Amino acid sequence: MSPASVIIDRTRCESYFQRRSSVRASLKYRRFKVFEAMVQQQLTLYSNKASPFVQSVHIALEEAQIDYALYDIAFGPNKPKWFTEIVNPVGKVPTISYGGPQVPPDQPSPESFKLPESIVILEFLADIKPEAFLLPKDPVVRAKARFIIHKVQETLRSTFPGVLIGRCSFETFLDALKEIQALLPSENGALAVGDHFTIADAVLIPTLMRLDLALRHDIGTFAPGEGKKVHDLIMHGTEFKRLKDYFDTFSKREAVKSSWDEVRPMLSPARIKLNAIPGNRICLLSRSAAIGEAGTASISICLNNQ
Numbered sequence: 001m002s003p004a005s006v007i008i009d010r011t012r013c014e015s016y017f018q019r020r021s022s023v024r025a026s027l028k029y030r031r032f033k034v035f036e037a038m039v040q041q042q043l044t045l046y047s048n049k050a051s052p053f054v055q056s057v058h059i060a061l062e063e064a065q066i067d068y069a070l071y072d073i074a075f076g077p078n079k080p081k082w083f084t085e086i087v088n089p090v091g092k093v094p095t096i097s098y099g100g101p102q103v104p105p106d107q108p109s110p111e112s113f114k115l116p117e118s119i120v121i122l123e124f125l126a127d128i129k130p131e132a133f134l135l136p137k138d139p140v141v142r143a144k145a146r147f148i149i150h151k152v153q154e155t156l157r158s159t160f161p162g163v164l165i166g167r168c169s170f171e172t173f174l175d176a177l178k179e180i181q182a183l184l185p186s187e188n189g190a191l192a193v194g195d196h197f198t199i200a201d202a203v204l205i206p207t208l209m210r211l212d213l214a215l216r217h218d219i220g221t222f223a224p225g226e227g228k229k230v231h232d233l234i235m236h237g238t239e240f241k242r243l244k245d246y247f248d249t250f251s252k253r254e255a256v257k258s259s260w261d262e263v264r265p266m267l268s269p270a271r272i273k274l275n276a277i278p279g280n281r282i283c284l285l286s287r288s289a290a291i292g293e294a295g296t297a298s299i300s301i302c303l304n305n306q
């Protein structure tokens with residue numbers, strides 16, 4: 001049976017069992033659950049916790065309670081050969097492998113389906129587990145979720161790295177942030193769209209976490225103190241109250257916390273270049289209490305290797 005036909009059966013079966021409450025139906029339901037566990041396809045997420053794109057997929061897997069294996073892939077030239085040969089010739093993460101025989105992640109099977117690109121992967125996860133509502137059922141709300149993703153990609157994910165390396169002004173970046181805030185529902189505590197955690201949340205949250213992290217620690221080529229000032233404006237001013245509430249509420253979710261690593265985003269190649277700037281280096285090294293000795297040691301090694 002192909003994975004697709006299993007998905008259709010599963011959706012139909014779930015609603016059939018929800019409509020019935022007899023003992024016979026519950027026995028059948030239990031048998032169906034055993035069957036479902038037997039047919040679940042293997043899924044491996046090739047990951048690197050520094051990446052916001054990976055974190056989006058990681059969060060969605062956790063939220064949808066899809067079983068998966070996680071395998072870390074180093075950035076740069078030290079990737080395992082099998083990764084570019086069998087999993088993703090472009091060498092980027094996130095990439096997932098889906099289906100095929102049960103094999104260890106570092107011995108990927110040529111028979112499994114390989115899929116790169118975080119947004120495409122997120123849509124795929126929504127398709128294989130429709131009952132998790134990673135995409136809303138209502139076509140209008142679905143479109144809203146997709147529009148938020150489009151805007152985060154077009155505005156935030158392009159201006160934020162630019163701000164850190166001096167290629168984008170804080171003004172342009174804050175305008176992008178306002179545009180995103182305006183797309184959120186006005187009530188505090190509300191998700192990006194509808195009543196369920198969707199792929200729109202999975203895309204937005206990792207970017208907000210990284211901008212919080214970098215600006216809070218004043219990491220960027222801007223004048224010392226500028227990052228912290230903008231952080232203060234976003235996190236403590238009135239202009240971004242709704243966005244701040246969204247960030248505070250949803251960055252505490254289990255799926256978000258378990259996919260987050262405060263140290264790794266700081267160790268990505270772009271950040272390491274920034275860290276080489278004297279002011280930033282001092283700022284980073286003084287964070288030892290927040291990130292732990294191991295993080296500080298790794299950052300020092302990266303700096304020494306410049």
Ligand SMILES: N[C@@H](CCC(=O)N[C@@H](CS)C(=O)NCC(=O)O)C(=O)O
Nearest residue numbers: 051053075076092093094117118119
């Ligand atoms: N558009 C891609 C971007 C993926 C991407 O750029 N991944 C980077 C990490 S953030 C990567 O794997 N780089 C490989 C490397 O630096 O060696 C997506 O949304 O998945």
